[in-house]
Amino acid sequence: xxxxxxxxxxxxxxxxxxxAARKVFQQKGYAATRTRDIAEEAGLNLALLNYYFRSKxxxxxxxxxxxxxxxxxxxxxxxxxxxxTLETKVELMVTNYIDMLLEHPDLPIxxxxxxxxxxxxxxxxxxxxxLMRNSRFATQLREKRPDLHPMQLIFSILGMVVFPFIGGxxxxxxxxxxxxxxxxxxxxxxxxxxxxxxxxxxxx
Amino acid sequence: xxxxxxxxxxxxxxxxxxxAARKVFQQKGYAATRTRDIAEEAGLNLALLNYYFRSKxxxxxxxxxxxxxxxxxxxxxxxxxxxxTLETKVELMVTNYIDMLLEHPDLPIxxxxxxxxxxxxxxxxxxxxxLMRNSRFATQLREKRPDLHPMQLIFSILGMVVFPFIGGxxxxxxxxxxxxxxxxxxxxxxxxxxxxxxxxxxxx
DNA sequence: GTCTATAACCTGATAGAC
DNA sequence: GTCTATCAGGTTATAGAC
Numbered sequence: 001x002x003x004x005x006x007x008x009x010x011x012x013x014x015x016x017x018x019x020a021a022r023k024v025f026q027q028k029g030y031a032a033t034r035t036r037d038i039a040e041e042a043g044l045n046l047a048l049l050n051y052y053f054r055s056k057x058x059x060x061x062x063x064x065x066x067x068x069x070x071x072x073x074x075x076x077x078x079x080x081x082x083x084x085t086l087e088t089k090v091e092l093m094v095t096n097y098i099d100m101l102l103e104h105p106d107l108p109i110x111x112x113x114x115x116x117x118x119x120x121x122x123x124x125x126x127x128x129x130x131l132m133r134n135s136r137f138a139t140q141l142r143e144k145r146p147d148l149h150p151m152q153l154i155f156s157i158l159g160m161v162v163f164p165f166i167g168g169x170x171x172x173x174x175x176x177x178x179x180x181x182x183x184x185x186x187x188x189x190x191x192x193x194x195x196x197x198x199x200x201x202x203x204x
Numbered sequence: 205x206x207x208x209x210x211x212x213x214x215x216x217x218x219x220x221x222x223x224a225a226r227k228v229f230q231q232k233g234y235a236a237t238r239t240r241d242i243a244e245e246a247g248l249n250l251a252l253l254n255y256y257f258r259s260k261x262x263x264x265x266x267x268x269x270x271x272x273x274x275x276x277x278x279x280x281x282x283x284x285x286x287x288x289t290l291e292t293k294v295e296l297m298v299t300n301y302i303d304m305l306l307e308h309p310d311l312p313i314x315x316x317x318x319x320x321x322x323x324x325x326x327x328x329x330x331x332x333x334x335l336m337r338n339s340r341f342a343t344q345l346r347e348k349r350p351d352l353h354p355m356q357l358i359f360s361i362l363g364m365v366v367f368p369f370i371g372g373x374x375x376x377x378x379x380x381x382x383x384x385x386x387x388x389x390x391x392x393x394x395x396x397x398x399x400x401x402x403x404x405x406x407x408x
Numbered sequence: 409g410t411c412t413a414t415a416a417c418c419t420g421a422t423a424g425a426c
Numbered sequence: 427g428t429c430t431a432t433c434a435g436g437t438t439a440t441a442g443a444c
Contacts, residue, residue: 013427029321032235035420045429050421052427106320113317116310116373117233129378149389151381152396155368163363166370169320174333177355185353192356196404203403204396217409239438249411254439256409 014052016042021063026110030060031117064114064122071111072128074100075158079128079135086140086201090157091194097161098190102183105165112166144201156200160193218256220246225267230314234264235321268318268326275315276332278304279362283332283339290344290405295398298365302394305369306387313370348405360404364397 011019020042024033035056039046053059078093101107115122132138132154141150164171164186171177177185215223224246228237239260243250257263282297305311319326336342336358345354368375368390375381381389 027321029233029235029317031233032321034418046420047422047430048428056420109317109320112370112374113233113313113320115377116313116317117231117236119373119377129375129380132378132380148396149385149392151375152389152393155371155389155393156364156397156400158371159363159365159367160360161363162371163367164359166316167359167362167366169323170316171355173319173323174336176333176336181353185356185359188353189356189359192352192408193360195408196360199403199407200400204399238436250438251412251440252410258439260438 013044013048016044017049017052017059018062021059022066025060025063026067026106029110029117030114033060064111067107067111068122070100070104071107076128076131079131079137082136086137086144087194087198089137089140090197093157094161094193094197095190098186101162101165102186105168107165108162109166147204153197153200157193157197160189160196164189217248217252220248221253221256221263222266225263226270229264229267230271230310233314233321234318237264268315271311271315272326274304274308275311280332280335283335283341286340290341290348291398291402293341293344294361294401297361298397298401299394301365302390305366306390309369309372311369312366316370351408357401357404361397361401364393364400368393 017038020038024037024041028037033056035049036046038059039049049056049059053062074093074097077096078089081089081092084092138150141148141153145153164182168182172179172182221242224242228241228245232241237260239253240250242263243253253260253263257266278297278301281300282293285293285296288296342354345352345357349357368386372386376383376386
């Protein structure tokens with residue numbers, strides 16, 4: 001069977017634009033992005049953006065929804081999981097999240113800062129609240145530590161997983177870790193964080 | 205003695221502009237901020253911005269340096285501290301950081317996303333790298349856990365402290381915590397995180 | 409020092425030829 | 427479907443009166 005590699009040239013015009021939009025929006029943020037940048041990145045004319053998508057904003061919303069699903073999807077999987085033990089869920093979440101973030105390191109800072117700069121722009125997109133409150137995961141946390149608000153543990157787990165990627169550019173800029181070291185540390189964290197969470201759950 | 209309250213009206217024109225710039229830049233980010241917004245927020249004319257500061261960019265850099273100092277200053281204090289035990293340092297850092305972040309909740313997301321959107325714009329500003337590597341704090345971490353890269357612990361401590369403020373808007377938007385609950389949880393975290401870090405250091 | 413008016417430029421979007 | 431040319435509106439920065 002012949003090799004079948006998807007390269008930019010193979011994509012439809014519409015997909016080329018989306019792909020370019022994903023890249024440029026992520027890199028510069030919505031406000032700093034010019035539609036001309038996206039057109040150039042796609043190797044196409046500016047007018048085509050408005051032909052395929054109605055406006056810069058429409059195109060952005062499309063990209064944004066994708067990114068939010070990718071960022072919050074990993075959490076949702078854990079929340080829907082009604083079978084595994086708390087311990088296993090933590091392991092799964094940490095591993096899945098770190099793997100995803102190694103592929104898309106600047107996803108969190110992008111999504112979170114766009115939400116911050118434009119609060120109320122991305123509403124109802126998140127029934128994640130009820131989902132989380134009523135989840136088996138939250139119940140398991142409450143059973144294990146009835147003295148703690150479940151968010152205390154969720155903040156900590158997510159913080160340990162996500163923060164290195166958010167702060168990454170700063171720490172690399174400061175010469176504290178180079179890229180290969182960073183990747184190695186993140187791999188190590190897949191085993192480290194679950195152990196730490198276990199210790200936290202049993203502390204105090 | 206008569207009350208002496210600093211209100212906007214008391215400030216010099218220059219300081220009024222800076223104050224407005226701090227607020228608007230933080231709220232909308234550099235790219236989405238129009239100099240008109242700042243002038244309006246300051247209750248002054250647009251032309252005065254260019255009279256006192258040379259350009260939008262110069263004004264922004266001024267604000268940015270302030271914010272970076274505020275965000276990284278808390279860490280620097282711990283790094284310069286050569287007297288306290290590791291345990292005490294963790295307590296100090298966590299408490300100081302959370303107190304500062306309760307006053308300036310959107311400081312981290314602002315600084316980190318501006319650095320991300322414009323990498324290389326704020327260079328040499330951070331001799332934090334060497335400072336951290338050579339710090340007593342790093343040595344103490346290595347002594348306690350020679351098997352771990354000190355950054356593993358620093359990422360985790362900072363993540364637990366800072367992440368709730370970065371993710372805050374999302375979790376509030378999802379109706380997972382309201383503002384008073386959030387503040388209460390953060391107060392609780394000042395005691396919680398040091399205990400957890402202790403448990404982590406002794407785990408494995 | 410502070411204002412109004414305006415210059416010079418840039419950006420998103422569209423019209424119309426092919 | 428794709429392009430070039432252009433419009434309409436908005437943005438930073440400045441000139442010049444007070």
